Amino acid sequence: MQPQPTYGTAQMVSPAQGSPVAGPSTQQDGTVDGKGRRLPRVLLMGPRSGGKSSIRKVVFEGMAPNDTLFIEKTNKSSSDDINSFLSMRMWDLPGGQLDPEQLNLSFEDTDAVIFVLDAQSTLHDVIRKLSVTMHKAYTANPGIQFEIFLHKVDGMSEDYRLDTLQNLRDRLTEELFDMSPELESNMNVFYHLTSVFDTSIYEALSKVIQKLIPEQAMLERLLDLLCQQCSMDKAFIFETASKIYIATDSAPLDNQTYVICADYLDLVGDFAQLYETPALSLPPAQGDTSLSRAGTLSRSTGRDVSSSSTPSATGSRRESSTAASKPSSAISSPAKAGAGRPVSVASSVGGGLEGKRVTRRLPHSKVRLGTGATIAQWSINENLSLVALLRPHTQDQHSAMIDYNVATFRQAVLAIFGVGVSAPIG
Numbered sequence: 001m002q003p004q005p006t007y008g009t010a011q012m013v014s015p016a017q018g019s020p021v022a023g024p025s026t027q028q029d030g031t032v033d034g035k036g037r038r039l040p041r042v043l044l045m046g047p048r049s050g051g052k053s054s055i056r057k058v059v060f061e062g063m064a065p066n067d068t069l070f071i072e073k074t075n076k077s078s079s080d081d082i083n084s085f086l087s088m089r090m091w092d093l094p095g096g097q098l099d100p101e102q103l104n105l106s107f108e109d110t111d112a113v114i115f116v117l118d119a120q121s122t123l124h125d126v127i128r129k130l131s132v133t134m135h136k137a138y139t140a141n142p143g144i145q146f147e148i149f150l151h152k153v154d155g156m157s158e159d160y161r162l163d164t165l166q167n168l169r170d171r172l173t174e175e176l177f178d179m180s181p182e183l184e185s186n187m188n189v190f191y192h193l194t195s196v197f198d199t200s201i202y203e204a205l206s207k208v209i210q211k212l213i214p215e216q217a218m219l220e221r222l223l224d225l226l227c228q229q230c231s232m233d234k235a236f237i238f239e240t241a242s243k244i245y246i247a248t249d250s251a252p253l254d255n256q257t258y259v260i261c262a263d264y265l266d267l268v269g270d271f272a273q274l275y276e277t278p279a280l281s282l283p284p285a286q287g288d289t290s291l292s293r294a295g296t297l298s299r300s301t302g303r304d305v306s307s308s309s310t311p312s313a314t315g316s317r318r319e320s321s322t323a324a325s326k327p328s329s330a331i332s333s334p335a336k337a338g339a340g341r342p343v344s345v346a347s348s349v350g351g352g353l354e355g356k357r358v359t360r361r362l363p364h365s366k367v368r369l370g371t372g373a374t375i376a377q378w379s380i381n382e383n384l385s386l387v388a389l390l391r392p393h394t395q396d397q398h399s400a401m402i403d404y405n406v407a408t409f410r411q412a413v414l415a416i417f418g419v420g421v422s423a424p425i426g
């Protein structure tokens with residue numbers, strides 16, 4: 001029987017640099033975690049210059065979309081731990097390689113395949129190859145999830161995008177049907193319009209990842225309860241570094257809400273970095289991925305860690321009128337005094353701090369928008385953040401209740417993922 005993917009292991013995985021690897025999963029290549037459990041595997045495939053490396057670099061390494069122009073061609077397959085919390089492993093196969101067998105990879109232990117197709121090129125030949133690969137993959141693993149990214153749709157009109165997608169869908173369905181009608185009707189195929197120049201790629205990857213999280217329904221239910229109790233219009237659990245959301249409540253999601261929440265998370269991360277004091281940066285603790293990532297991934301570096309050394313630790317407050325998603329009033333600093341949860345870290349930090357307990361705070365911040373609504377962010381742990389849109393005046397009138405509910409929510413999320421509560425609540 002195929003082992004179930006596991007998530008949220010207490011032992012976080014450091015994001016590997018794209019080391020060239022080719023071959024089936026082994027303990028050595030990291031597709032098995034420290035406890036011997038298999039990590040979910042996502043294959044990223046597609047024709048040459050489709051945009052695979054750009055997606056990886058923009059979303060998981062913080063590269064500016066314009067810089068993708070200078071990415072070198074992928075010659076060898078590479079594998080990356082793309083999501084520290086979920087310990088997910090993504091394989092980027094060189095362009096043109098639609099058949100992973102040539103690379104000694106098998107579909108048996110693959111959970112999802114993302115096919116990245118260039119919407120601006122002719123797809124005629126690709127569709128045929130794609131259907132053959134899908135057929136093979138499905139035969140090897142009927143539970144496999146196919147995600148088709150019609151990529152580079154920026155610059156195309158809405159109508160043209162939808163037409164291109166419809167064409168692709170029709171032709172691929174025909175090809176699959178010709179091969180086997182039964183197979184075609186049983187396959188799980190999902191389509192997404194994506195571009196690295198807007199949030200569509202984050203949303204598409206969020207949807208892919210959510211399907212790989214068995215705890216999804218539980219998280220959604222928890223978020224529903226939180227929204228209901230705290231008068232929140234929308235709430236997300238984000239993977240802080242990548243801005244991918246792993247869960248949201250069941251209320252309908254409009255793109256603008258996601259954009260505002262993701263931008264806010266970005267802004268908070270940038271603020272947190274401003275307040276980082278190198279002298280107080282803690283050495284990487286075992287299993288503390290966010291610490292070990294400092295200095296390697298720009299957008300994920302020490303975002304949460306920095307909170308420990310923000311002015312809030314000494315009780316000072318900073319306010320700024322920096323615009324984030326049109327905030328009309330002041331923004332609290334990422335670790336607003338008294339708002340963060342203190343985390344006691346018994347660690348040797350060298351020099352004068354050796355042997356002392358260093359108090360870290362999990363950051364929390366909020367901004368009142370022009371509409372009177374509040375956008376707020378709470379860190380759940382080093383890798384996850386809760387971001388929510390609160391109805392006007394709720395935050396002012398019920399802040400204690402909201403803090404209490406969020407603390408309870410946080411405990412529940414950590415318990416679901418089996419990470420354990422690493423910081424005192426409330």
Ligand SMILES: Nc1nc2c(ncn2[C@@H]2O[C@H](COP(=O)(O)OP(=O)(O)OP(=O)(O)O)[C@@H](O)[C@H]2O)c(=O)[nH]1
Nearest residue numbers: 049050051052053054068069073074095152195196
């Ligand atoms: N317009 C537009 N161009 C993109 C987008 N994503 C990637 N590109 C461009 O597409 C080109 C190829 O991107 P890569 O990421 O190297 O493509 P790849 O699939 O990794 O290619 P191989 O290395 O050959 O496998 C680059 O010039 C990128 O700038 C997008 O969303 N929109």
